[in-house]
Amino acid sequence: xxxxxxxxxxxxxxxxxxxxxxxxxxxxxxxxxxxxxxxxxxxxxxxxxxxxxxxxxxxxxxxxxxxxxxxxxxxxxxxxxxxxxxxxxxxxxxxxxxxxxxxxxxxxxxxxxxxxxxxxxxxxxxxxxxxxxxxxxxxxxxxxxxxxxxxxxxxxxxxxxxxxxxxxxxxxxxxxxxxxxxxxxxxxxxxxxxxxxxxxxxxxxxxxxxxxxxxxxxxxxxxxxxxxxxxxxxxxxxxxxxxxxxxxxxxxxxxxxxxxxxxxxxxxxxxxxxxxxxxxxxxxxxxxxxxxxxxx
Amino acid sequence: xxxxxxxxxxxxxxxxxxxxxxxxxxxxxxxxxxxxxxxxxxxxxxxxxxxxxxxxxxxxxxxxxxxxxxxxxxxxxxxxxxxxxxxxxxxxxxxxxxxxxxxxxxxxxxxxxxxxxxxxxxxxxxxxxxxxxxxxxxxxxxxxxxxxxxxxxxxxxxxxxxxxxxxxxxxxxxxxxxxxxxxxxxxxxxxxxxxxxxxxxxxxxxxxxxxxxxxxxxxxxxxxxxxxxxxxxxxxxxxxxxxxxxxxxxxxxxxxxxxxxxxxxxxxxxxxxxxxxxxxxxxxxxxxxxxxxxxxxxxxxxxxxxxxx
Numbered sequence: 001x002x003x004x005x006x007x008x009x010x011x012x013x014x015x016x017x018x019x020x021x022x023x024x025x026x027x028x029x030x031x032x033x034x035x036x037x038x039x040x041x042x043x044x045x046x047x048x049x050x051x052x053x054x055x056x057x058x059x060x061x062x063x064x065x066x067x068x069x070x071x072x073x074x075x076x077x078x079x080x081x082x083x084x085x086x087x088x089x090x091x092x093x094x095x096x097x098x099x100x101x102x103x104x105x106x107x108x109x110x111x112x113x114x115x116x117x118x119x120x121x122x123x124x125x126x127x128x129x130x131x132x133x134x135x136x137x138x139x140x141x142x143x144x145x146x147x148x149x150x151x152x153x154x155x156x157x158x159x160x161x162x163x164x165x166x167x168x169x170x171x172x173x174x175x176x177x178x179x180x181x182x183x184x185x186x187x188x189x190x191x192x193x194x195x196x197x198x199x200x201x202x203x204x205x206x207x208x209x210x211x212x213x214x215x216x217x218x219x220x221x222x223x224x225x226x227x228x229x230x231x232x233x234x235x236x237x238x239x240x241x242x243x244x245x246x247x248x249x250x251x252x253x254x255x256x257x258x259x260x261x262x263x264x265x266x267x268x269x270x271x272x273x274x275x276x277x278x279x280x281x282x283x284x285x286x287x288x289x290x291x292x293x294x295x296x
Numbered sequence: 297x298x299x300x301x302x303x304x305x306x307x308x309x310x311x312x313x314x315x316x317x318x319x320x321x322x323x324x325x326x327x328x329x330x331x332x333x334x335x336x337x338x339x340x341x342x343x344x345x346x347x348x349x350x351x352x353x354x355x356x357x358x359x360x361x362x363x364x365x366x367x368x369x370x371x372x373x374x375x376x377x378x379x380x381x382x383x384x385x386x387x388x389x390x391x392x393x394x395x396x397x398x399x400x401x402x403x404x405x406x407x408x409x410x411x412x413x414x415x416x417x418x419x420x421x422x423x424x425x426x427x428x429x430x431x432x433x434x435x436x437x438x439x440x441x442x443x444x445x446x447x448x449x450x451x452x453x454x455x456x457x458x459x460x461x462x463x464x465x466x467x468x469x470x471x472x473x474x475x476x477x478x479x480x481x482x483x484x485x486x487x488x489x490x491x492x493x494x495x496x497x498x499x500x501x502x503x504x505x506x507x508x509x510x511x512x513x514x515x516x517x518x519x520x521x522x523x524x525x526x527x528x529x530x531x532x533x534x535x536x537x538x539x540x541x542x543x544x545x546x547x548x549x550x551x552x553x554x555x556x557x558x559x560x561x562x563x564x565x566x567x568x569x570x571x572x573x574x575x576x577x578x579x580x581x582x583x584x585x586x587x588x589x590x591x592x593x594x595x596x597x598x599x600x601x602x603x604x605x
Contacts, residue, residue, distance in 0.1 A: 035411030041402070042412075042419035045478065049422065051445060052434040068445045114331035121324035122317070129328065136339060138591035140539055142560050143580045146567045147345035148338065150356075167338035170331040200323040229427035231542045232560070236568060247429035251546050254433055261437050268430045279425045283418065 049272075056080070056265040063262050079266035086263055088242050089270075092249040096271075098161055099234070099245055100227040103168045107223050108216055111174030116204050118175070119182035120190070130179075136172035142232070149236055159239035168227065174219055181215040182208065221282070228275055246271040350578035355571045367578035377579060379554055380562040384586075386469070387558060388537040391476050395533050396526065398481050403488035404518075417489075421482035428479050432546035435475050436462060439547075465555045468548050472556050475543040480536065484529045491525035492518070524597070531594040538586050559583045 051070065055063060059076040083089045117123070118130055148167060149158060157163030189211075190203045198206075209216070231247045238244035241252055250267055350367055354360035371377050406417050423431065438446040441460030450456070461467045495518065503513045541560040544550060550557035550565065557565070560583065567576025 031410070034405060034408060038405065038410050038412065038416040041405075042416045045419045045423060045482075047446075048431055048434045048438060048478075049426070051438055052431070055434075055437070064443055066443065068443050068448050070445060110330040110334065113327045117324040117327040121320055121327070123321040123324035126324075129332070132335070134595070136335065138588050138595075139339075139343070140583055140587040141339075142539065142563060143346050143577075143584045144339060144342035145563075146573050146577050146580070147342040147349060149568075150573070151342065151345070167334070169338075170334040172335075172339075175331060200320065200327070204327070225425060229429070231427070231429035231545065232564070235545075236564075247427045247542075250433060251429050254436075254546065255549075259437070259440075261440075261443075264433050265437070268433055271430055272426050275425055275427070276422070279422075280418075283421075 052265050052268050052272075055261060056269045058262060060262055079262040080270070083263055083267045083270070086260075087249065087253050087267070089249075089267060091242055092244060092246050093270075095161060095243065095249075096228060096245040099164050100224050102161075102165045103227045104220050104223040106165075106169045107171050107174055108220050110170040111219070112178050112209065112212070112216065113204070114170065114175045115178035115182055116208055118179045120208075121200065133172050133175050133179075137176060145232070145236055152237070159237065159243045161243075164234060164237045164245075168233075171223065174223065177219055178212065178215060181212060185211055217282070221278075225275055225279075346577045346580065349574050350581055352574040354574045356573065357571075360574070363574070367575050370575065371578055371582070376554070376557070376562060376566075377582070380557050380559050380579075381582070383469070383554075383556060384538060384540070384558045387473060387476070387540055388534055391473050391537045391540075392530060392533045394473075395477050395481050395484060396530050398477065399484035399529065400488055400522070400526070402481065402485045403492055404514075406485070407489060407492045417485075420485055423479050423481075424483045428475075428542040429546050431479075432475060432543040435471075435543065436547045439471060462548050463552050465552050468552055468556050472540075472544050472547055475547070476537070476540060479543070480533065484533060487529055488522065488525055491522050495521050527597050528594065531590055531597065535587055535590045535594070538583065538590070559586075 054070060054072055056079055057075050057077070058072045059074050059078065062073050065073070114133075118126065118133075152158050152163040152167075157166070185208070190207050193203050193207055228245075229247060230245075231251060234245040234248040235251065238248055238252075241249050244252060246267075250264060250271065253267075254264060349360070351362060351364055352360040353363045353366070402420055406413055406420070410416070438444050439461040441447055441457065441463075444460075447457070447461065457464045457467050461471045499517050499521075500513055503517055508516065539560055540558050541564070544556050544558060544561050545564070548556045550561045559579070563576050563580045563583065566572050566579060570576075
């Protein structure tokens with residue numbers, strides 16, 4: 001892995017001014033110290049994930065053996081085979097993909113449309129709509145859970161994927177984030193398109209959206225990761241294991257069974273894999289997105 | 297509310313008012329419709345219902361009964377609410393400063409040209425990417441009193457918990473705090489790194505020429521110039537801690553003896569396990585109040601961010 005996560009700083013920002021010989025040894029000692037502490041920190045941060053991965057490959061007898069060891073004493077793939085039959089794992093997987101995927105696609109589209117209206121079009125009530133978005137940013141969604149479940153249950157959507165998806169078709173943070181981005185885009189292109197008589201829809205689709213690709217990618221990642229990982233909402237909406245997503249399903253399974261750690265760890269590894277791989281592939285834009293969050 | 301957009305582009309092409317403007321106004325509402333519909337039906341309406349429900353006694357089986365302020369009166373004296381409020385505040389007061397401090401320390405270390413910097417940054421940030429609920433299962437296993445690796449290591453260090461960390465009333469809260477910090481510290485570290493990289497290097501050079509050591513440079517250049525980040529990160533972290541739920545649900549379910557039952561956990565238990573929907577709604581408004589106040593603070597700082605260099 002090359003030097004990732006943000007631009008490498010061109011220089012060591014607070015390196016002491018160059019002084020001669022006696023400092024050089026201290027400097028080397030300092031370098032070793034910081035290097036070692038960095039590796040220790042990395043190991044500590046990764047411990048739960050490493051433990052999860054290695055346990056997934058341990059046979060049951062090794063998992064319950066005393067003393068516990070990090071490294072497997074024997075290797076097996078049985079948990080990865082069993083998980084599909086012990087719990088409706090394929091269903092959980094499919095549910096999670098559909099839920100996170102649909103929410104991401106629709107939310108990106110609707111957020112972008114609303115943000116475009118707020119950033120580029122004049123209409124009566126514009127400020128009111130923007131204030132509404134800001135207020136929604138400040139309200140914790142947990143407050144709406146009880147009535148929301150009842151409403152969805154009343155129309156027969158409790159425990160279904162559409163019921164889980166529909167309330168998240170748009171997102172206040174997404175609208176806010178994209179509005180800020182659209183405001184920073186130059187206006188010349190769309191003014192030219194307007195003079196040529198292009199409709200707003202066309203300007204939006206063919207001028208703004210292509211220019212906003214990096215912002216859309218970042219926001220899409222946020223949406224996908226948030227919904228793939230979410231626990232509370234799917235937990236409330238799911239009637240049973242069959243209708244849950246991976247986090248909610250694994251948490252339910254853990255609650256129901258005297259803990260079958262091998263199985264749970266294998267399921268966890270499989271559940272985390274897509275998000276982690278995805279992140280490692282495009283971490284640059286993801287991190288750049290975070291770095292600019294709250295710095296408008 | 298007829299305020300024109302405050303974007304006076306200098307060479308703006310004069311657009312015809314009248315029919316064209318009206319058409320554009322219609323277009324704007326068309327663009328907003330999907331979002332506004334979703335917001336109205338699935339965010340605002342449930343808000344209103346939640347407020348209404350908080351004055352009711354309702355359990356899905358019998359029809360709802362209007363009880364006026366009874367839920368709120370009960371809430372003020374309910375030991376479960378007091379306990380959840382106390383737990384939430386303790387969690388927020390410990391986790392917020394520790395997370396912010398660690399994030400800053402990590403950002404300072406990882407802003408230097410150290411060995412394998414990219415790898416370490418990724419390792420610190422990775423917990424933010426993965427599902428807290430799922431990783432909490434691995435954490436629970438690490439802390440298992442009999443076969444957990446971390447328990448075993450801590451035993452070796454003399455930090456022994458006979459009944460297991462997550463069943464020990466003294467240790468369960470620290471355990472879920474550690475997981476909360478572990479999860480979010482990388483996110484705030486990245487925000488700090490962005491701040492550090494926006495500080496002009498000339499300032500450090502000037503300070504060095506004036507004979508400032510590393511500590512003085514930090515005190516008088518880095519820390520003041522990061523004050524915006526620190527403020528924003530602190531408020532963001534505090535808002536997040538008020539909503540702590542995932543790892544608590546998975547690792548302790550609010551136990552042992554309700555020692556880790558936070559506000560959201562209590563709303564879940566009262567509203568979705570005990571089916572006291574009216575009372576649960578009333579409790580959720582306490583959470584809303586706390587988050588709303590903190591968010592207003594955050595916006596206040598947004599508005600007058602003013603460290604210039």
